[in-house]
Amino acid sequence: MKRLLIAGLLACPLCATAVEQFSPSAAELRMLPPFCTDRLEKGSGGKNVASAARLGKANYLHIHHYCFAVNFVNRATRAHEKKNRLYNLGLAKNNYLYVINATEPRFWMRPQIYVELGKVLLQLKEAGDAVRLFNEAITFNPAYEPAYHALIDLQRQSGRAKDGLEVATAGLQRIPDSRSLKKAYLELGGKEPFPEPVVKAAPVPPETSSTPEPDPAGTPAGAAVTTAEGAAVTSGLEAPGGSAPAPTSGCRFCPPEEIQRKWEKSFKGGQE
Structure with a gap:
């Protein structure tokens, strides 16, 4: 049975990719941002971990999926066969999407994640x-x-x-x-x-009057207005x-x- 399994994997490069270690190897981890080593080796708690404080606790909890995504892009770049490249790009896409959905809406890394995912989508x-x-x-x-x-x-x-x-x-x-x-x-x-x-x-100084009058659009004067850039x-x-x-x-x-x-x-x- 073992010989049959090995023969099957050798005959199917995509299958071989599918059973490749999901997490980055030690060599692959060295090619990723330092916070990836922190998250994958020190766990999800982030206690006394500088990168956890910099990313924010809620984002640090999920950031290993970003690390997976970048690693799958690296694997896709190294792949010699088209089907292996597409397989790894698909895994990268899913992990980027996970990070977008799981992290805080105002997470400061979002623009970088959007651009990196966009480049993956171009290849797909x-x-x-x-x-x-x-x-x-x-x-x-x-x-x-x-x-x-x-x-x-x-x-x-x-x-x-x-x-x-x-x-x-x-x-x-x-x-x-x-x-x-x-x-x-x-x-x-x-x-x-x-x-x-x-x-x-320049910011407009707040009014000193007691009750602000609503503007024609229905927003009280002096109230905070959420713009597209702030949403x-x-x-x-x-x-x-x-x-x-x-x-x-x-x-x-x-x-x-x-x-x-x-x-x-x-x-x-x-x-x-």
């Missing part, structure tokens, strides 16, 4: 969902530069230089000192002077065992549906 030929995640990263943190570059790279690959220039322009308005965004802006046809940075309005942003992609809430962000840089359908059919995403 799910470009429309990838673009929405890149947009969500920008909505969550308009100064998160990798999200702009992810969108610019995709627009370039799709031959949509004008749209790429729009993204680079928006990025420079938020991150005016970025050399890489300036370079992309010029390469995509932008001209100097570079776009003016967005100036945040919780989660992926609308379905995760194993349930689905995340619909994203509260708009999709400013999403192309028309017709273009997205073409992407789904023709975008190669490194699967050749």
Whole structure:
């Protein structure tokens, strides 16, 4: 029976991948962020663990799934066969989605997770969902530069230089000192002077009157208003065992549906 099992695994590379150790090996763990070693070797409690304090207790509890996701992406990169690469990308996608659903809505790592998951989705030929995640990263943190570059790279690959220039322009308005965004802006046809940075309005001092009058929209004057950038942003992609809430962000840089359908059919995403 043992010989038959070994023979079956040798005859089925995908099966061999399926029974590979799920958690990172010692060598793989050294390629991951330091908090992965803390979470996987010191347990979920996080007592007296600096990375647990930095991530937040509720997020630290689930962060090992992020570590799994990154490790599966690394395995996909090393895979020689397409089916093994797709298998590991699928596992990475599921673990990223788990983290998005399980961590706090305002977890500071969300923009990074959105962009990393978006790049996985591109390789799985799910470009429309990838673009929405890149947009969500920008909505969550308009100064998160990798999200702009992810969108610019995709627009370039799709031959949509004008749209790429729009993204680079928006990025420079938020991150005016970025050399890489300036370079992309010029390469995509932008001209100097570079776009003016967005100036945040100065906070208005609170009124001293006793009862604020409601404004025409029904919001009391002086009351806190939650904007799209301040709202919780989660992926609308379905995760194993349930689905995340619909994203509260708009999709400013999403192309028309017709273009997205073409992407789904023709975008190669490194699967050749």
